[in-house]
Amino acid sequence: MRRDPEGNELSHLLRFGQLGGKRVLDIGCGDGLLTSRFAPQAAAVVAVDPSLPELREARSGRPEGLAARVHFAAARGQALPFAAGHFEVAFFTSSF
Amino acid sequence: MVHALREVCRVLRPGGLLIDLRPIVSHPPVEVLGGDRAAPAGRLDDSSDSADAAACERTLRTARAQGWLKPRESATFSYSMYWDTPEQMLEYLTANWGEVQVPEDVVLRAQQLADVAVRPVRVRVRLTMSIASYVRIGG
Numbered sequence: 001m002r003r004d005p006e007g008n009e010l011s012h013l014l015r016f017g018q019l020g021g022k023r024v025l026d027i028g029c030g031d032g033l034l035t036s037r038f039a040p041q042a043a044a045v046v047a048v049d050p051s052l053p054e055l056r057e058a059r060s061g062r063p064e065g066l067a068a069r070v071h072f073a074a075a076r077g078q079a080l081p082f083a084a085g086h087f088e089v090a091f092f093t094s095s096f
Numbered sequence: 097m098v099h100a101l102r103e104v105c106r107v108l109r110p111g112g113l114l115i116d117l118r119p120i121v122s123h124p125p126v127e128v129l130g131g132d133r134a135a136p137a138g139r140l141d142d143s144s145d146s147a148d149a150a151a152c153e154r155t156l157r158t159a160r161a162q163g164w165l166k167p168r169e170s171a172t173f174s175y176s177m178y179w180d181t182p183e184q185m186l187e188y189l190t191a192n193w194g195e196v197q198v199p200e201d202v203v204l205r206a207q208q209l210a211d212v213a214v215r216p217v218r219v220r221v222r223l224t225m226s227i228a229s230y231v232r233i234g235g
């Protein structure tokens with residue numbers, strides 16, 4: 001299965017998010033495919049999802065070069081374990 | 097949902113951006129691609145997502161009314177997913193899109209079209225996505 005090989009989603013996220021040099025929170029990252037696509041543009045990314053199987057897949061699929069920049073964590077949107085004002089951009093990707 | 101959005105606003109610095117990205121309920125078309133032809137096989141039934149979509153809209157309205165967020169820009173775009181066979185599509189959608197109905201006649205029609213299409217064949221589901229950005233207000 002291939003998702004969005006045209007790159008429409010990524011191009012819109014990059015245009016809307018203006019990620020250069022920013023700390024980004026990705027809420028509902030799922031298998032992390034999209035996270036790994038936009039992460040090279042950001043300073044740092046924390047991607048959260050409540051599903052442990054999805055997070056395992058996300059970690060295993062994370063490109064080697066992004067290991068220091070992208071962190072995956074188990075969390076729900078209702079209780080985010082981060083300090084106030086920590087992020088400059090937050091993505092809700094299909095996951096209110 | 098309001099609680100979750102408030103929590104996101106808490107961890108977002110004032111002036112920061114919230115990006116809301118989600119599919120629009122649109123009965124996504126299923127097409128069989130072969131050669132230079134895209135043959136329609138029917139549509140998926142995503143109407144069960146309507147309640148969630150309405151709840152998202154209510155939540156964002158609340159956030160704007162409470163002065164947490166200010167709308168910045170929005171757009172829609174096409175998002176396609178591809179499989180090699182209708183069976184692979186059905187297996188994926190059943191496992192991952194629990195709420196979306198895949199009508200039997202659509203799968204059957206896709207199979208019939210795939211049987212006669214020019215190789216290589218692909219099956220495409222085309223979603224319409226909504227993206228909107230909001231600026232975090234206040235301290």
